[in-house]
Amino acid sequence: MSMSSTNASMDNMREVRFENRYCRCGRKAMLKISMSTDNPNCLYFVCCNYPNGCNFYQWWIPPDMQHNLKVVENDIDEERMEVLSTLREVIIVNGELKDMTMKSRKQYRDMAMVVERVGQKLNYAFVFIVLLLVVVVIVVYLK
Incomplete structure (x- = not known):
């Protein structure tokens, strides 16, 4: 019985793929998890030399949300x-x-x-x- 509940929960999970991001230093950026109260458990990329590096900082946006982001960016550009x-x-x-x-x-x-x-x-x-x-x-x- 416990196997079927495990399988059911596994079916609801989706696969997430990450692409390497590079900071302004030209190195691969590190992926971190936010522990702040404003953005708990959100993923973000930072310079691998943080805090002494190039101050690169970028939130990770899930691939299925990137299209929505492009639509919003286009709307902003039109505005x-x-x-x-x-x-x-x-x-x-x-x-x-x-x-x-x-x-x-x-x-x-x-x-x-x-x-x-x-x-x-x-x-x-x-x-x-x-x-x-x-x-x-x-x-x-x-x-």
Whole structure:
């Protein structure tokens, strides 16, 4: 009876194959088991000279999960391209806004100069009208 339960549990197990990984030192990386509370019993590769080596560190991803990882990486790449495209558009619009702001400031300065000139002319016209009225009053008074 115990043989059948052992066989049943063996059928549920799957074979896992590992490929050698090489660190930045060019040596075969060591496979270790994480004992951390965040990633208990997870496998990872490190430099064989750890902690004095090249600091190579890579989580082991089961082969059946690698396809899913590629799909996620492709999705991330697509999202990144969309973000970059939007960023380019924002940069272009920002440049256009700067140009429009500069043109608006120049137009404002030009209009302010025109208003100042018109104001000066109105001042001269006002003085002229006042003087004309004074002359008219004097002429009428002297008659």
